[in-house]
Amino acid sequence: MLLEANGTRLWVDVRGSGPAMALLPGGPGLAGDYLEDVATLVEGATTVVIVEPRGCGRSDPADSYEVADLVSDIDAVRSSLAYEQWAIAGHSFGADLALAYALEHPDRIADIVAIAPTGLQDDRDWHRRYEEGLAAGLDQLPDPVPALNADMHAAALASWRRFIKQPDLLRRVADLLMPYVAIIGGDDIRPSWPAEQVATLMPRGRVELIEGAGHFPWWTHADQVARAMLTMRG
Numbered sequence: 001m002l003l004e005a006n007g008t009r010l011w012v013d014v015r016g017s018g019p020a021m022a023l024l025p026g027g028p029g030l031a032g033d034y035l036e037d038v039a040t041l042v043e044g045a046t047t048v049v050i051v052e053p054r055g056c057g058r059s060d061p062a063d064s065y066e067v068a069d070l071v072s073d074i075d076a077v078r079s080s081l082a083y084e085q086w087a088i089a090g091h092s093f094g095a096d097l098a099l100a101y102a103l104e105h106p107d108r109i110a111d112i113v114a115i116a117p118t119g120l121q122d123d124r125d126w127h128r129r130y131e132e133g134l135a136a137g138l139d140q141l142p143d144p145v146p147a148l149n150a151d152m153h154a155a156a157l158a159s160w161r162r163f164i165k166q167p168d169l170l171r172r173v174a175d176l177l178m179p180y181v182a183i184i185g186g187d188d189i190r191p192s193w194p195a196e197q198v199a200t201l202m203p204r205g206r207v208e209l210i211e212g213a214g215h216f217p218w219w220t221h222a223d224q225v226a227r228a229m230l231t232m233r234g
Contacts, residue, residue: 119194
């Protein structure tokens with residue numbers, strides 16, 4: 001269904017039952033349909049709300065793709081669905097965006113599930129190792145590869161790189177008190193140290209390392225991903 005958020009219509013897919021959990025796609029610039037298998041893993045224990053960001057998939061394009069816009073959109077969806085509080089799960093950039101949302105609205109989040117997050121960094125060594133993995137053909141990609149909104153991708157990524165330069169950012173992350181789990185694939189070509197740093201910063205953060213999994217860990221280790229995602233669901 002389409003929901004109004006800050007003058008932009010966003011595509012939202014609600015399924016399952018139980019405490020609500022938003023599910024955010026990566027990219028930035030990807031639609032949310034590639035996360036349907038993730039939703040299926042946990043919809044028996046939680047109400048999953050797949051949110052396609054502005055400019056992605058079936059959501060309307062917009063003039064601005066700042067991190068602040070994306071965060072505001074997420075909270076507008078929460079308000080429209082009348083959830084006082086919900087969990088936030090995200091994949092890749094969606095996991096990083098979930099953390100940005102938590103910083104802005106800490107009282108509206110029960111917990112955070114970060115699947116293959118990239119962390120609060122724009123590090124040359126991180127990018128070098130990632131590019132080496134790409135060049136060696138070691139990355140896992142969906143078949144077919146999901147369509148990417150290149151304009152949204154560039155704008156949101158540029159905004160993210162400005163966002164992570166805030167002088168008090170790490171202090172604010174360390175003050176977040178909700179549970180946080182980073183689900184990391186041991187065979188992901190993206191180095192895991194930035195995600196581990198975030199989990200270590202947060203008082204209730206932890207890392208769930210899944211050996212043999214890649215950037216889409218539910219493809220190969222669905223049961224482990226589901227258990228990690230539902231650990232904080234009760």
